[in-house]
Amino acid sequence: MHPAPSVIFFSVFSGLGFGLLAWLGLGIPAVTGFSAFAFFTIAYLLAVGGLISSTFHLGHPERALKAFTQWRSSWLSREAWCAVAALVLMGIYGLGLVFFDSRWTLVGLLGALFSLGTVFTTSMIYAQLKTVPRWHMPLTPLNFLSLSLAGGALLAGQVQSAVVLILIAACLQIATWLIGDKRLAQSGTTMASATQLGDVGTVRAFEPPHTGTNYLLREFVHVIGRKHASKLRIIALILMGILPIVLLLLPFNHIIAVIAVLAHVAGVLTARWLFFAQAEHVVGLYYGKR
Amino acid sequence: MTTLPQSTDKKLGLVIDLDTCVGCHACVISCKGWNTENYGAPLSDQDPYGADPSGTFLNRVHSYEVQPEQGAAQLIHFPKSCLHCEDAPCVTVCPTGASYKRVEDGIVLVNESDCIGCGLCAWACPYGAREMDQEEKVMKKCTLCVDRIYNENLPKVDRVPSCVRTCPAGARHFGDLGDPDSDVSQLVLERGGVDLMPEQGTKPVNKYLPPRPKDALPEFDVLAPFLEPVIAEPKGFLGWLDKALEKI
Ligand code: SF4
Ligand code: SF4
Numbered sequence: 001m002h003p004a005p006s007v008i009f010f011s012v013f014s015g016l017g018f019g020l021l022a023w024l025g026l027g028i029p030a031v032t033g034f035s036a037f038a039f040f041t042i043a044y045l046l047a048v049g050g051l052i053s054s055t056f057h058l059g060h061p062e063r064a065l066k067a068f069t070q071w072r073s074s075w076l077s078r079e080a081w082c083a084v085a086a087l088v089l090m091g092i093y094g095l096g097l098v099f100f101d102s103r104w105t106l107v108g109l110l111g112a113l114f115s116l117g118t119v120f121t122t123s124m125i126y127a128q129l130k131t132v133p134r135w136h137m138p139l140t141p142l143n144f145l146s147l148s149l150a151g152g153a154l155l156a157g158q159v160q161s162a163v164v165l166i167l168i169a170a171c172l173q174i175a176t177w178l179i180g181d182k183r184l185a186q187s188g189t190t191m192a193s194a195t196q197l198g199d200v201g202t203v204r205a206f207e208p209p210h211t212g213t214n215y216l217l218r219e220f221v222h223v224i225g226r227k228h229a230s231k232l233r234i235i236a237l238i239l240m241g242i243l244p245i246v247l248l249l250l251p252f253n254h255i256i257a258v259i260a261v262l263a264h265v266a267g268v269l270t271a272r273w274l275f276f277a278q279a280e281h282v283v284g285l286y287y288g289k290r
Numbered sequence: 291m292t293t294l295p296q297s298t299d300k301k302l303g304l305v306i307d308l309d310t311c312v313g314c315h316a317c318v319i320s321c322k323g324w325n326t327e328n329y330g331a332p333l334s335d336q337d338p339y340g341a342d343p344s345g346t347f348l349n350r351v352h353s354y355e356v357q358p359e360q361g362a363a364q365l366i367h368f369p370k371s372c373l374h375c376e377d378a379p380c381v382t383v384c385p386t387g388a389s390y391k392r393v394e395d396g397i398v399l400v401n402e403s404d405c406i407g408c409g410l411c412a413w414a415c416p417y418g419a420r421e422m423d424q425e426e427k428v429m430k431k432c433t434l435c436v437d438r439i440y441n442e443n444l445p446k447v448d449r450v451p452s453c454v455r456t457c458p459a460g461a462r463h464f465g466d467l468g469d470p471d472s473d474v475s476q477l478v479l480e481r482g483g484v485d486l487m488p489e490q491g492t493k494p495v496n497k498y499l500p501p502r503p504k505d506a507l508p509e510f511d512v513l514a515p516f517l518e519p520v521i522a523e524p525k526g527f528l529g530w531l532d533k534a535l536e537k538i
Contacts, residue, residue: 001413057408057409058406058407058408059405059406059407059408059409059422059426059427059428060405060406060407060427060428061406063386063404063405063406064406066385066386066387066388066404066406067385067386067406067408068385069385069386069387070384070385070386070387072293073293073294073381073382073383073384074382074383074384074385075383076383076384076385076408076410077385077386080385125383125410128383128414129379129383129413129414130379130414130416130490130491131379131413131414131415131416131490132413187489188489189416189487189489189490193486193487193488193489194486194487195354195366195368195486196484196485196486196498196500197308197354197356197366197500197501199500200356200358200364200366200500200501201356201357201358201359201363201364202356202357203354203355203356204354204355204356204357205352205353205354205355206353206354206355206365207352207353208352209318209347209350209351209352210344210347210350212342212343212344213342213344214344214345214347214350214421215344215346215412215421215422215424216412216418216421219409219412219413219422220413220418281413282416282487282490283415283416283417283418286352286370286417286418287352
């Protein structure tokens with residue numbers, strides 16, 4: 001799949017933002033007044049910034065409101081609802097904390113629920129796709145949710161929780177990679193099943209439909225950079241997991257914490273780039289590619 | 291509404307004969323010609339006469355070389371367009387309701403004025419049947435020529451999809467695959483028509499007729515007795531000529 005920067009930034013930053021909102025909704029840390037304002041500003045910048053960046057990916061962003069209509073069947077529509085519900089609820093909850101010095105627990109809990117719901121629905125947009133076997137598994141939502149919770153804990157300054165959650169997220173990330181590598185083969189979709197010519201003999205793509213490229217090849221058959229995948233996986237793992245954990249275990253210091261956050265975000269961005277770049281869409285088989 | 295209908299009154303679709311298709315791409319051209327000036331946005335091209343041409347097509351013809359265990363390889367031309375699936379994953383993923391499957395005839399369409407161009411439906415289609423138009427930024431796909439098949443302004447013979455009307459080899463057939471007595475259903479039955487990627491669970495309406503087994507080559511060539519084997523080492527005049535030419 002084509003690793004579109006807008007979608008990578010959207011999913012990583014909104015994942016972080018909603019992760020932080022979930023922690024704030026649970027009342028961790030129990031901030032009020034100005035520090036609450038600071039925390040909420042960061043969370044909203046990330047979550048809303050991510051959402052705005054996702055609209056760059058749309059052909060007709062001016063019609064985006066229509067995306068709220070099909071929540072009965074579409075995960076993308078459900079994501080839109082969850083995101084708005086989370087932002088409104090957390091906005092009300094934040095108002096209480098910042099201006100009235102009061103914590104409306106129920107609103108916070110619901111806000112936290114919808115924040116995680118947003119991350120979950122985002123991940124389901126990918127996990128639902130049978131056409132991309134690497135994504136079509138329960139590990140995809142677990143991967144997204146664990147990263148969001150870990151990143152949220154890191155931003156919320158919850159050192160102990162962050163260490164544990166980053167560890168869990170890193171393990172899930174490794175599992176996602178290793179199990180994902182086998183998914184296309186396990187899916188049973190091959191050039192033979194795509195063309196139904198396997199009974200005649202071994203199928204080889206002889207000539208593509210046109211000499212030039214097309215939308216399908218650009219969007220679904222992205223092979224550039226796959227050859228560096230194993231190196232990038234190690235880099236991603238070090239940045240997202242090992243480095244932040246080591247830094248967090250050192251005596252606490254704000255500069256170290258900032259470096260831990262930056263390393264984690266860079267690692268997650270790398271992993272998310274790989275999530276797209278390594279994903280094989282079955283349509284590639286019609287072109288003899290994967 | 292992007293939930294799928296429980297069932298459709300008809301299942302209009304195509305039957306494509308891989309035995310007959312000669313790979314001439316006439317259907318590709320006629321599809322582009324009809325659909326660029328009728329239903330919805332035109333099918334744009336980018337850099338059409340330049341170094342890196344590409345464009346939107348609703349129908350594309352692949353060619354495959356298939357090597358049997360014994361004997362010569364076969365070249366099989368393989369037209370591919372939307373299969374108007376019964377369990378169309380492209381419809382259910384659409385957030386706006388722009389993509390839908392019609393109850394009356396099972397045709398899968400995009401209402402372009404509702405499409406936000408998110409591209410998710412193209413991701414969900416295993417067959418590469420949907421393409422985002424780079425000019426209009428909306429999703430384009432085969433409409434089964436919905437603007438021809440019911441069009442009473444056209445002579446009856448033209449009330450079939452443009453690709454079917456055009457195919458010079460008669461490799462494309464159009465009809466109601468939901469009616470077991472229709473010509474297309476009978477053809478599928480007779481020739482053992484198949485679904486592409488059945489494991490994807492899309493239940494395509496369009497069917498493909500597999501190539502018939504090729505005749506085996508005769509054991510001997512009828513002309514063989516008239517042809518002397520080539521002399522490996524020419525003698526006489528030819529031998530002299532061979533050597534003379536070698537020396538030059
Ligand atoms: S072929 Fe693709 S676009 Fe057509 S109905 Fe099936 S899934 Fe949808
Ligand atoms: S590209 Fe258009 S038709 Fe396809 S899922 Fe998005 S809104 Fe629906």
